[in-house]
Amino acid sequence: MPLDTTLQAELIRVANLLADAARPETLLHFRTPALVADDKGGQVFDPVTVADRAAEQAMREIIARERPQDGILGEEYGETPGTSGLTWVLDPIDGTRGYISGTPTWGVLISVADETGPLFGIIDQPYIGERFIGGFGIAEVTGPRGTHTLECIAQSKLSDATVLTTFPEVGTADEGRAFYAVAGQAKLTRYGMDCYAYALLAAGQVDLVIEAGLNAYDIQAPISVIQAAGGIVTDWDGGPAHHGGRALAAANPDIHAEAMAILQESLNG
Structure with a gap:
């Protein structure tokens, strides 16, 4: 309500x-x-x-x-x-x-x-x-x-994208491989951003933030800020991410779908 x-x-x-x-x-x-x-x-x-x-x-x-x-x-x-x-x-x-x-x-x-x-x-x-x-x-x-x-990038494709995460060793070995499957198709990948990565996404500076192993307190504020700016935050299956775990934060629906498809293919292929 x-x-x-x-x-x-x-x-x-x-x-x-x-x-x-x-x-x-x-x-x-x-x-x-x-x-x-x-x-x-x-x-x-x-x-x-x-x-x-x-x-x-x-x-x-x-x-x-x-x-x-x-x-x-x-x-x-x-x-x-x-x-x-x-x-x-x-x-x-x-x-x-x-x-x-x-x-x-x-x-x-x-x-x-x-x-x-x-x-x-x-x-x-x-x-x-x-x-x-x-x-x-x-x-x-x-x-x-x-x-x-704050306004996320309205249209973008992975080949032109900047992807951010905090740790090069993203989550488990399987999660890390899935992240690198996405990052390998992006134009630029940067590390070590912590919560500032999500702020940059909301500010229209970058296209994707992909992380794993999060707690609820790591992701709930970023979800609010990014969604208010027009972006999308889900888990790697497209479901809610506010309980923590895996997070896929994207500037727009197109690049979200593109990244999630690659994550899913890597995890389930």
Whole structure:
């Protein structure tokens, strides 16, 4: 059921409060010699910093004050149930590996979702000062060059496309082969973008983002922003992607269909 405009405006206001609160917490430690990253464990290095924890805590405090009836799903502090049917999905630093390396491709991901998926989302890049917003009839970026409408590339084909992903070793071996089957037919492939890849797709700079092994908090804000900008985000089978796993984000239906056909052929052939 669609939310009324008063509630939409309230959720937009709170989402921006969350992004405003997370910015100073992340910038306080970014590119400082004292920054230390702990390893969450697992088969590969999975860092977390004091900035991840502080940013999520600051956002949770605002939700507790402004929207105590809502649930929360956060990367660092897990799930807090609510009673409203709405859940704030938070990734305080998406791209912590980039963050500790000093690159500006990380970001703060904020979305609000109901049982059907994300309704509104923000991709915020504090160091550059860019905020990408999508949902409730809004698709815009605010940054050093002012405020501009977000709009995905309306028409493109894979042979002319730029494809982005975060890790060269995409997911499992089978998933990696499927990704490279697509990338091998594209004009340009770039790596290491974290959530900024999705922002660039919404801004009309690139054509595809293809990833695997995602969590819900990695993808829900990008889904909102890209869909508001006219793009498409599904899993590799064409279904919903908001629970995580595999994601195929495309600027338009034609290149989405072209990429998905190749992914499916590689996985199932």
